[in-house]
Amino acid sequence: MLHSAQLAAARNPRRFSVHLANHADEVREAQRLRWLVFAEEMGARLNTPEPGLDIDLFDHWCDHLLVRDEESGEVVGAYRILGPDAARQVGSFYSDQEFDLVRLANLRRRTVEVGRSCVHPDFRTGSVITQLWGGLAEYMLKSGHDYMIGCASIGMQDGGHNAAAIWHNVREKHLAPIEWQVTPRCPLPLEELPALAAPSIPPLVKGYLRLGAWVGGAPAWDPDFNTADLFILLAMRNLNPAYARHFLGGKTA
Numbered sequence: 381m382l383h384s385a386q387l388a389a390a391r392n393p394r395r396f397s398v399h400l401a402n403h404a405d406e407v408r409e410a411q412r413l414r415w416l417v418f419a420e421e422m423g424a425r426l427n428t429p430e431p432g433l434d435i436d437l438f439d440h441w442c443d444h445l446l447v448r449d450e451e452s453g454e455v456v457g458a459y460r461i462l463g464p465d466a467a468r469q470v471g472s473f474y475s476d477q478e479f480d481l482v483r484l485a486n487l488r489r490r491t492v493e494v495g496r497s498c499v500h501p502d503f504r505t506g507s508v509i510t511q512l513w514g515g516l517a518e519y520m521l522k523s524g525h526d527y528m529i530g531c532a533s534i535g536m537q538d539g540g541h542n543a544a545a546i547w548h549n550v551r552e553k554h555l556a557p558i559e560w561q562v563t564p565r566c567p568l569p570l571e572e573l574p575a576l577a578a579p580s581i582p583p584l585v586k587g588y589l590r591l592g593a594w595v596g597g598a599p600a601w602d603p604d605f606n607t608a609d610l611f612i613l614l615a616m617r618n619l620n621p622a623y624a625r626h627f628l629g630g631k632t633a
Contacts, residue, residue: 394449396456396507398515401444410444410458410496411435417498422535424605434496438474441466445519447511449503456500457508461519462493475531478600479562479611487560490526492519497530497584509587517623520616528614532585533607534599543608544570545579547599556594556613564600568608585610592618 401407414434418424428435439460447457467473473493475481484491494516499508520528534543547570555561589595596611 394451394503394507396447396511397450398445398447398457398511400515400519401446406446406455407439407444408433409455410446410460411439413455413458413500414496414498416500418605421501422605426604438462438470441470443519445512445515447499447508447515454500456503457512458496458498459494459512459516460496461516462495463523464489464491464525467491467493473529475529475562475611478531478566478602478609479564479596481562483560483562484529484613487527492523492525492528494528494530509583513587513591526616528593528612528616529596530612531600531602531609532582532588532612533602533605533609534582534585536601536606536608540568540573540601540608541576542579543568543599544573545576546581546585547595547608547610549579549581550585550589550595550610554589554593554595556596560594560596560613562596562611564598564611566601566603568599568601570598585612588612588614590620591623592620 401410411433415426415428415432418434419426426434442460442462445459445461446455448454449456462470462473467488473481473488473491474495475493497509497512499512516528534546536543547568591614593612593614596613599608599610601607602609
């Protein structure tokens with residue numbers, strides 16, 4: 381039985397727009413949403429110069445993809461995107477802080493990094509993340525880059541047992557070829573974490589794997605966010621055809 385509010389929402393579905401931030405105020409909206417999700421909701425320790433905003437040195441060099449609720453005008457979803465030229469200027473990808481990416485050296489000039497993915501807790505019905513992924517797909521198609529990388533986080537509220545189980549689950553079918561594997565700088569102590577029989581895989585990790593992405597290696601532990609992070613690598617030529625049709629009209633970069 382649907383409640384009246386649910387019926388109203390079904391009759392009047394929310395409308396969203398997706399675009400890259402055009403000015404500093406829009407970037408601040410994304411940073412405010414990130415603070416809400418990462419600091420207030422997840423309890424992350426954010427080293428930021430301005431409380432209430434998640435700001436780090438990479439933000440200046442990134443494009444910021446936003447999903448806006450057309451009814452309220454509020455930014456309800458965000459991704460940040462670091463292209464290869466900007467990564468060279470800032471000195472690294474964000475992922476370099478968590479993983480040794482030496483084996484990917486020959487891919488860097490063709491690689492885009494995505495991260496800081498977040499959706500407002502009131503808008504986690506799937507529509508917003510679909511908008512974000514559509515925006516990412518369009519970005520990759522227009523930029524012509526061949527690879528997308530990033531860190532996908534798994535909460536550590538249970539001490540890491542679920543993360544260990546997810547790693548054992550995904551390594552069987554989704555591990556990157558040896559020449560593209562990475563090494564965590566602060567490894568999750570997998571040998572000390574008995575894995576759960578039936579792991580709960582976060583939707584973002586599931587989504588990346590459905591797209592056709594690989595997991596680059598064992599998870600890293602991020603103590604500031606208290607998460608286990610998997611390195612994700614997607615070769616656009618391996619994009620799942622169903623997702624290519626949906627997001628790219630059958631085209632791949």
